[in-house]
């Protein structure tokens with residue numbers, strides 16, 4: 648049974664309004680950038696996941712993380728031999744500052760088109776450096792696609808963690824086989840003391856856990872490295888020999904992950920309801 652790593656647990660006790668623009672200790676540490684599969688690379692920090700899709704028409708970056716993460720991401724992109732300025736599209740993460748706080752800086756450094764989920768857009772606009780506006784160039788809805796140089800990513804609304812949380816799917820190829828890749832938004836519903844921030848959030852979470860099981864997932868990643876065991880999978884990748892499976896191909900791990908996060912959401916909800924009942928006496 649995989650345990651939740653500390654960063655996710657730490658998040659559980661942070662009310663949403665208290666999210667700061669500063670990364671928690673260690674989150675912005677550099678992590679070796681690596682190819683996940685095909686043209687998809689990890690360029691995020693030790694905890695905050697960012698992905699680069701390299702195409703002949705320029706590159707797509709997903710998740711800018713904090714503003715203070717952007718230099719770490721840039722160094723990772725360059726370490727892989729790519730140019731940061733070749734990023735043509737930035738797909739914004741969900742509307743929390745640890746995923747979209749760097750959107751302004753990425754836009755300033757690359758001029759990339761910034762794609763934001765329509766449902767998360769209003770909240771995303773709250774996160775920007777002082778005196779600036781959050782850059783939004785394109786709003787995207789459920790089922791719509793982002794395409795560049797032969798790579799197509801399809802958006803899937805998975806509300807709960809934020810109201811407009813978007814997961815993405817794409818197909819990747821390795822050794823002549825096609826793999827369905829799933830880039831999760833976040834299923835983290837443990838911080839329930841702050842979950843009344845929109846009506847219907849509980850129903851959204853439950854529907855999202857259901858929907859999470861409808862995807863055909865071969866390879867999966869998520870917005871936090873700890874959510875998908877990135878460090879462990881990277882260690883396996885380092886030891887991978889010819890004929891060994893790609894460690895990011897992990898359909899069973901994905902199913903277990905959905906079960907685990909649904910359970911922790913229901914447990915947090917039960918605890919909160921018990922507390923509320925206690926107060927009412």
Ligand SMILES: [Zn+2]
Pocket residue numbers: 741743808833
């Ligand atoms: Zn979040």
